[in-house]
Amino acid sequence: MKKYNGLDFTAAEKKKSGGFTAALIAAGVLLLGAVSFLILLAKNDFDTAKFFGARLPEDTTGNTLEEATSEKTSTAAPQFSDKNAVNFLFVCHDSSELSFCTVISVSVSENCIKVKAVPADTRTQLNGAETTASEVFRQKGIEGVKELLESKGIKTSKYVLCTETAFKLTVGTLGATVIELPRDIAFSDGAVKYTFAAGKNTFTADLLLKLIKYGSTGDETSSVQALACSAVISRNFTIENFNKGSSFFSSLINPVETDITAFDYSEAAETIKAFILASPSIVPIG
Numbered sequence: 001m002k003k004y005n006g007l008d009f010t011a012a013e014k015k016k017s018g019g020f021t022a023a024l025i026a027a028g029v030l031l032l033g034a035v036s037f038l039i040l041l042a043k044n045d046f047d048t049a050k051f052f053g054a055r056l057p058e059d060t061t062g063n064t065l066e067e068a069t070s071e072k073t074s075t076a077a078p079q080f081s082d083k084n085a086v087n088f089l090f091v092c093h094d095s096s097e098l099s100f101c102t103v104i105s106v107s108v109s110e111n112c113i114k115v116k117a118v119p120a121d122t123r124t125q126l127n128g129a130e131t132t133a134s135e136v137f138r139q140k141g142i143e144g145v146k147e148l149l150e151s152k153g154i155k156t157s158k159y160v161l162c163t164e165t166a167f168k169l170t171v172g173t174l175g176a177t178v179i180e181l182p183r184d185i186a187f188s189d190g191a192v193k194y195t196f197a198a199g200k201n202t203f204t205a206d207l208l209l210k211l212i213k214y215g216s217t218g219d220e221t222s223s224v225q226a227l228a229c230s231a232v233i234s235r236n237f238t239i240e241n242f243n244k245g246s247s248f249f250s251s252l253i254n255p256v257e258t259d260i261t262a263f264d265y266s267e268a269a270e271t272i273k274a275f276i277l278a279s280p281s282i283v284p285i286g
Helices: 048-054 133-140 142-151 164-174 205-214 218-236 246-253 262-277
Strands: 030-032 036-038 086-094 097-107 112-117 123-126 129-132 156-163 177-181 185-189 192-196 199-203 281-285
Touching: 086 142, 086 164, 097 133, 097 142, 097 205, 097 218, 112 218, 123 142, 129 133, 133 142, 142 156, 156 164, 164 205, 164 218, 164 246, 177 218, 185 205, 192 205, 199 205, 205 218, 218 281, 246 262
Parallel strands: 086 156, 112 281
Antiparallel strands: 030 036, 086 097, 097 112, 123 129, 177 199, 185 192
16 A cells, blocks of 8 residues: 655644634534544634535536545545644544544545544653553543644544444444455454455455454554545445435434534534535545
8 A cells, every 4th residue: 555654743723814704614424434424513714605616516517426426535645634624533442442543634625535543552752651542542531542642733623432333333334345455464353364355345344343453563554544444434425425314414423422413413514515515535644
């Protein structure tokens, strides 16, 4: 898999726009870490009228909505987050142990969704001591992970926290995911060995969780995790799913713990639809 370098983890100040009313921006019904719709309801200095005017060409030129939401995965190598992006945090765990962690960066200005996995052994300095993502989750839960990310310049706006059981239940509801692997991958879960050839492979919810947890080690871990999560987002971030309405959102959000509400969904619905029709690129960053 192509490795993306030069990631910018430096916290940047939001650009002030003197003439525009603060309005809802970047919004997505995002399946963070392949699990759950995430809704962005955040106020930023952004001209919403320009967004709606510039982001709906596909729907008015005769292209089908299916065409507008296909072939969205980009191979570009952008920085992880631009200054106007909003970041979502997804954490999956087994009891007090961190299973995997993913940050989704939603950018209207770049018309892009960027996916970065945060390996459990990610290290940082907190309160004068070196620690890992696994350790801070064990000690402080979701707040500990947010603190670790902030130490690296990544501030998250909303979060989803789920157990492995809830992950498999929710992703199972969405159906199997096809992932194009860049190389052969083999791993073991207990006494069972799994082997997948390079190219397109179909993953059930259970196999997807195993791929994310055990599919690679060392420097390759974040690449495999980001690729898997990006594939699920690309498959499910569609106008068809949006048109299923709030009941679909509720069926996905109910099994997990999150600070995203049905009210957030309702308030952001029209912006979400416009962002879907803009066919944003979905970029795994490892």
